[in-house]
Amino acid sequence: MSWLTAFRAIVAREALRFVHQRERFLAALVRPLVWLLVFAAGFRAALGLSIIPPYQTYITYETYIVPGLCGMILLFNGMQSALSLVYDREMGSMRLLLTAPLPRWWLLLSKLAGATAISILQVYAFLAIAALFGITVPGWGYVTVLPALALAGLMLGALGLALSSFIRQLENFAGVMNFVIFPMFFLSSALYPLWKMAESSELLHDICAVNPFTHAVELIRFALYLRLEPWALLWVTLATLAFGALAIWGYDPARGLIRKRA
Template sequence: MTTNDNDNDNYSAARLPHLARALRAVVGRELNKFLRQPSRLASALVRPLLWFVVFSAGFHNVFGVSIVPPYETYVTYQVYMVPGLLAMVALFNGMQSSLSMVYDREMGVMRLLLTAPLPRGWLLAFKLLAGTCLSVLQMLVFLLIALVFGVDLIWQNLPVMFLAMVSGATLLAAMGLMLSVYIKQLENFAGTMNFVIFPMFFISPALFPLWKLEESGAWWLLKIAQFNPFTHVVEAIRFAMYGQFNLLSWSVVVLGSMGFFALAWWGYDPQRGWIKKRGAA
């Protein structure tokens, strides 16, 4: 081993404590903020619970869910909704993380983080991890509530389902991270939320199977839904709930997470904390 190799190994070993402290600071800060605000958890669960309780009762006999993969028998509409509402929790938290990033940038926190003596990729990865952890925490709470309301789960499939939830939450948190590059002001957040969240949620199999669109002749909506990354988050969780593996959905989730994170990493300027404008020095 050469002297340069030894120096590189020593540098990598010396940087590990710095990475650990940065991880604890960034992720711990987000988790502590969340745990100090129990109303934030309540507000995050009101929306999916409203859909779960009210709409599952009102549309119980309206939406007939046929025997299509991954189902091997007819299921109630309440059971069908669970994967979509779990993904909904992650979607809204991903946008909430985006709002937090925009706020931190305006307050100067992101500028301090991105000028720290660590590669910005690591710092953004820690932000992504924090958003993913918050999403998964809220998804688990909602899943427990669904169990209380009588939704049965196949317990041996829970590890695979948990992995699908983590992967889906990572994709949506990475999307929020990428959007925080382009949202310049807090005032623009509401418009961005309406433009991103609601089309993604409603043009997906979260509330109804996609064959309903095909049956009604809405081919253009069907095509949009098939290209919607949120669709594949829902389907990955739905198939995992029954111990099945949807290769297409998992591919979209994994590659989408990498793509959104790469765009966020490329967009953040370590000096200013947001995307460089074309022609800027």
């Protein structure tokens, strides 16, 4: 019962923080909508797409980038949640949380669950707006994409947690976010298929192919069209476990004490 109580309290705290920061909701939607409605119009002619899985016919560029923009929302929110952890640590509330008589991994998982749930709500809001502009997916795709969004959100949230555990000051985190978010996003299949990248540079193609965010986007893309991409599922699961283990190690209180003494 104490585990569930802590879980509910942490998730409720994330929800209240989100409710009191309405501009965060708008900011999370403005970025992908700008790409969808503005940049896509310019890239449509330059990035004509052939028939690639999971699509059964030729598609517009706007249709192609929708899964990538869903990933963008998860990525930015994962980093935003990690930023709040750095703030909590400076204020002292994070230290109080980690001293609770519960496993550290459970506390961090509760934080991840709350942040991921909020991200998923924002993704569905974005998909609803996209549908108003005629960019739709199969009806059941809105259901089958939920597990993919949850797993991708956990992976990106765990990455943010791992980064926040090694950053001591709030001012430094914004710079680190830029060095993580933009390379992960642009060196992926979010905005263009990998075969397009291979035409310009094999090296960049290989970097995109091992980028966990690429596989998160492809997992979402296939799920939206009622298909499972096993390799993407495996890669995202392994990345989630690796980032989660790194975050747990980074938030080890004993390691923090040793660092301070040193």
